[in-house]
Amino acid sequence: MAEHRWSRRGFIRAAGTAAAASALPLSVVEMAFADPARNFRIAYISDAHIQHIRGTQFVRNWDRGLIRAVAECNLLTPAPDFVVFGGDLAQLGTKEELDHGAEMLSALKYKTYHVMGEHDYYLDLGEYWSELFGPHWHSFDHKGVHFVILNSVLTYDDWTHNRWPSAQQRMLEMAGLDNPNGSPFMVGEKQREWLRKDLAAVDKSTPVVVFSHSPIQKIYKGWNFWTEDADEVQALLKPFRKPTVVYGHVHQIQYNQIGNIAFQAVMATAWPWPYPETYAQAEPDFPPITVPMNRANPFFERDATGWQGIDVEAGRVTLNYRLFNNTDRTIGFDPAKKRPVDRDFPDKDKRIPPQDHF
């Protein structure tokens, strides 16, 4: 990737820094304020899906993706203030997977916050994850920004507690796609009440950034690109001037604007997802969220995974998607259109057509 792309956009200023950041399969969030001394950067790694095979064996591909993300994160100059891991560290929520993932993440030189993913949760309802990484949801303030970490992968109590003969089966059912036995993600009443109280103490002009695993919007239910009580959570964010939700789970570029709330997804280090066919065949009745990526090159296991640098300037965000062995993308907020637009491929006729087959 060419350095000028970054310098042109002012995302990362120094040339050396641009190069250092240019290959990171993780998200870099730079918060920009009128007072430059208060600007800072966050790195974001997500969806590693560490998968245990047997004994000391784990799926190599997923390991390598996370190892690479961590190694490159450590090379970021200037250093990020902290790192967020966006959930689904494990594949089936086992101690082996969470321990192995935590060990790889322990190489990070920075403080790391964790978001709960459904693959971390549904074996023991987040008990071991919590031992390793702390509370399922909480908030903190950093240099004038209010950060909220949600567990958005909860679901109905009846489904969680009464449906399945074993914890393992519960985990497998929730991990399935287009699974008629599945259940929609939600933040839930208890956590929403906590969030309401938490946000009540925050000035409405304070930037609010929410980290969740699921999108806090309703995109595609069959794959749980979905949060059942998204409307209620959005209502809590609506009073703020410029709230932002950053989420994982979807393993692809997504961006959306609902009212004043900006949404953006981060890439996975494990594998890419396209939209499900069923979704692609139906015309969505909300703004288009993404342009399909070129099909991943099967030779490069890391292709179509990646990272995005995020500028937050004047409370609005620009995502600089860096995609391994693929074409870089930049999606930023267009004040005139009042929604994020793709800077390089804004119009359909300027897009690189996705490859349907080899």
Add this chain to the structure above:
Amino acid sequence: MRGNSIRWLLAAGVLACAAAVGADQALAPAPLGLPALRVPADNPQTPEKIALGKKLFEDKRFSSTGEVACANCHMAEKAFTDGPLKVSEGINKLTGTRNAPTVINSAYMRSMFWDGRSPTLEDQALHPFVNPVEMGLKDHEPILRIVRSDPEYTRAFGRVFDKSGNKITMTEVTKAIAAFERTIISGNSPFDRYYFGHDAKALTPAQIRGLDLFVNKARCVSCHVIEQTQALFTDNRFHNVGVGINDIQDDAPALATEFLRAKATLSEVDVKVLSDKRTSELGRLAVTRSLEDIGSFKTPTLRNVAVTAPYMHDGSKATLRDVIVHYNNGGVTNEGDRVNDFLSSGIRPLNLTEDEIDDLVAFMEALTSPEFADLPKATEGGAGNG
């Protein structure tokens, strides 16, 4: 026998260029298995230019000690390499950091040097003259002094470029060298006769099994490309395959950061990567300044690979078997070694059996062109040991 090989090669070169005259860039039909060679419009091939280029290529006066020519490291009798040296020797026996790649078929490459820091043969030829561990000149002036005054050169440059005196510059010098290098192409290996020539007997059963492994289980073909009508055995891309970078793993982050902060110019990069082994192992990062390229090097062609040992950018693998074992282990020399954090995601363990590794070696020995078939193979102790 080597003398015969060289004579054969040069004859072929002259023939090829003779056929090319008037053919408007595209040369005569290429040897079996190679595509038609494209020649830059501003540097057409002529027999006299090629002869001049050969003379320049072999002239040792273009070095600070008067002992090193291009041909020192790219010896025709060693398939245009300097095996068994791991890394090349320049003036005063100074060593660089990288194994001399063969000139054979470099005319087809889209970038030059192991890290691709030069775009063309013409540009590439400029740099070794002034690299302190290669030919050691401070600048190109000593070369120009010779070619502007030596009667043989003044005559040749006059005939080829219609130029004399100060009108002769490094542009003409490097054009002539590149024209000579464009004659060093070779195909028509047993593989070519089998695959493109449909001669079922051209390969042994082991080699045929090796070809199947090459394009399927061993995944070699993903980078060492074979196409429907020709095969250059390279994707012209750069990959971190776990060679070199594996030796500096703990230092790589600091080295990369330090290098990027230094903001070296390309000519400084040329000096730095050949004089400092640890910087060298950062690979193409030194050129693109992208961490995507940390520890990555150009995919070399595999044509004539059996006679161009040792292998890899640092010459660290003595035999083809050693190379395959490294790939079979998923980018580490010894099974269980730490995989480098930046390994290309195309490199992963292959689960090849010992017999399959033998078959792959046999197949690669079928990539030798007839004009180099008399050179000793790596399995016989390496090129240059004969």
